[in-house]
Amino acid sequence: MNEKPKPPIQIDKMDKEFLDTIIKAGAEKINVCIQCGTCTSSCPSGRRTALKTRQLMRKGLLGLKDEILNNKDLWLCTTCYTCLERCPRGVDPTDVILTMRRMAVQAGNMLDPHKRVAGLVIKFGHAVPIDEATRKLRTTMNLGENPPTVHAYPEALKEVQEIIKKKGFDKLVCYEWK
Amino acid sequence: MDYALFLGCIIPNRYPGIELSIKKVAENMGFGLKDLPGASCCPAPGVFKSFDHATWLALAARNLVIAESLGADVVTMCNGCYSTLKETNKILKNDFGKRNEVNEVLKPFNKEFKGTINVKHLLEVLYNDIGLEKIKGMVKKPLNLKIAVHYGCHIVKPTKERENIKSAERPKFFDELVEVLGAKSISYKDKMMCCGAGGGVRAAYLDTALDMTREKLENAQEAGADCIVTPCAFCHLQLDRGQIEIRDRTGTSFNMPILHYVQLLGLALGLKPEELGLFNNAVPVDSVLKKIGT
Ligand code: SF4
Ligand code: SF4
Numbered sequence: 001m002n003e004k005p006k007p008p009i010q011i012d013k014m015d016k017e018f019l020d021t022i023i024k025a026g027a028e029k030i031n032v033c034i035q036c037g038t039c040t041s042s043c044p045s046g047r048r049t050a051l052k053t054r055q056l057m058r059k060g061l062l063g064l065k066d067e068i069l070n071n072k073d074l075w076l077c078t079t080c081y082t083c084l085e086r087c088p089r090g091v092d093p094t095d096v097i098l099t100m101r102r103m104a105v106q107a108g109n110m111l112d113p114h115k116r117v118a119g120l121v122i123k124f125g126h127a128v129p130i131d132e133a134t135r136k137l138r139t140t141m142n143l144g145e146n147p148p149t150v151h152a153y154p155e156a157l158k159e160v161q162e163i164i165k166k167k168g169f170d171k172l173v174c175y176e177w178k
Numbered sequence: 179m180d181y182a183l184f185l186g187c188i189i190p191n192r193y194p195g196i197e198l199s200i201k202k203v204a205e206n207m208g209f210g211l212k213d214l215p216g217a218s219c220c221p222a223p224g225v226f227k228s229f230d231h232a233t234w235l236a237l238a239a240r241n242l243v244i245a246e247s248l249g250a251d252v253v254t255m256c257n258g259c260y261s262t263l264k265e266t267n268k269i270l271k272n273d274f275g276k277r278n279e280v281n282e283v284l285k286p287f288n289k290e291f292k293g294t295i296n297v298k299h300l301l302e303v304l305y306n307d308i309g310l311e312k313i314k315g316m317v318k319k320p321l322n323l324k325i326a327v328h329y330g331c332h333i334v335k336p337t338k339e340r341e342n343i344k345s346a347e348r349p350k351f352f353d354e355l356v357e358v359l360g361a362k363s364i365s366y367k368d369k370m371m372c373c374g375a376g377g378g379v380r381a382a383y384l385d386t387a388l389d390m391t392r393e394k395l396e397n398a399q400e401a402g403a404d405c406i407v408t409p410c411a412f413c414h415l416q417l418d419r420g421q422i423e424i425r426d427r428t429g430t431s432f433n434m435p436i437l438h439y440v441q442l443l444g445l446a447l448g449l450k451p452e453e454l455g456l457f458n459n460a461v462p463v464d465s466v467l468k469k470i471g472t
Pocket of ligand 2: 076
């Protein structure tokens with residue numbers, strides 16, 4: 001009871017340069033946000049989760065770097081774009097969230113399931129690779145056991161992997177080549 | 179006219195029935211489809227675009243270049259693939275700096291993005307290239323069904339990247355494509371709401387994704403839908419397999435048949451359910467087949 005309540009915003013946590021970095025990275029219009037909350041009230045994810053789109057915009061504007069880069073709520077957005085369509089100021093909140101996500105990934109904050117999905121593309125060239133049951137099903141449908149994608153062209157998979165290496169994507173998502 | 183069929187991941191690797199359907203439907207309607215040999219994941223917009231923009235762009239460019247070498251416009255049946263390929267195609271057509279960067283990466287594989295083709299969703303091919311009148315004339319079996327159409331998100335949004343879409347709040351083209359087959363597109367609560375799967379939410383927060391799916395299913399059921407029809411393979415998976423996941427978690431069974439639009443179209447064209455892979459869904463579609471008398 002004697003503990004002093006934590007102030008909602010700590011001045012020493014505000015980092016003006018971080019705001020500039022977000023803007024340069026793709027959130028060009030974040031600073032015209034008027035905090036009306038249309039985004040939050042339109043959000044199908046926020047209705048049932050901790051995701052508060054308006055608050056993310058505010059945290060970005062205040063340059064609360066740690067709160068953005070370590071924010072798991074960023075990953076609750078389904079990228080449905082409803083907020084982007086309805087924002088009266090043209091902030092493009094979905095694009096801001098995608099920018100924040102990329103910055104979080106750069107800072108090494110990627111969720112494990114997402115590392116796994118990225119790993120599947122690196123390994124197989126498909127985020128959802130084929131499984132035994134589907135191979136069988138394809139055969140009964142006369143579609144060919146493997147689709148005419150990277151699954152049927154090993155040299156094409158190599159290309160995909162080379163591109164990934166060249167872009168450093170394997171390192172970014174901590175992929176271990178075996 | 180020939181189109182380059184971009185399969186993506188979900189269709190060939192989970193729902194080959196949708197792949198079979200488009201082949202049969204194209205044959206029946208008289209348009210050609212070419213395979214895209216060696217294509218990969220688009221890669222998925224919600225996740226890959228969220229991880230690294232340059233890798234997303236480069237892998238998508240590789241897929242686009244394969245289509246360019248065939249000289250055919252791309253057709254997709256997944257809103258996610260559509261969004262990635264349409265948006266990267268536009269970026270690379272207009273931003274020469276980005277195009278050069280990508281071409282540098284593709285050069286060792288004798289690939290170069292030239293910007294010679296367009297990316298279309300199957301619904302655009304049907305609505306714009308073929309047209310409602312022509313489709314109407316091809317219907318052999320009008321479908322007496324009450325259908326909850328689920329557009330999904332990325333087929334209409336963001337509208338700043340969708341030159342044919344004026345508003346994402348009440349689009350009509352998909353309803354018209356359903357009604358031209360003799361069915362009724364019913365109105366239901368929050369029709370334009372997301373299925374819940376996108377943006378990496380299905381991968382990281384399955385319960386959250388499924389809770390959105392539950393809401394969609396409830397709304398469609400309350401409105402008396404015989405089935406939900408979607409133009410997107412990922413929504414299809416979420417709405418179909420999601421019902422099994424919801425049942426296993428909560429005990430609630432919706433038994434709501436889910437059809438991809440190409441399968442519904444196939445039925446109206448008089449194709450057999452086996453030719454449309456309709457027996458391979460997680461939730462059986464028997465009630466739909468019974469109602470239309472197949
Ligand atoms: S809708 Fe737009 S202006 Fe309103 S709070 Fe959200 S981002 Fe800011
Ligand atoms: S795009 Fe993301 S933040 Fe915006 S309404 Fe959709 S789920 Fe919410």
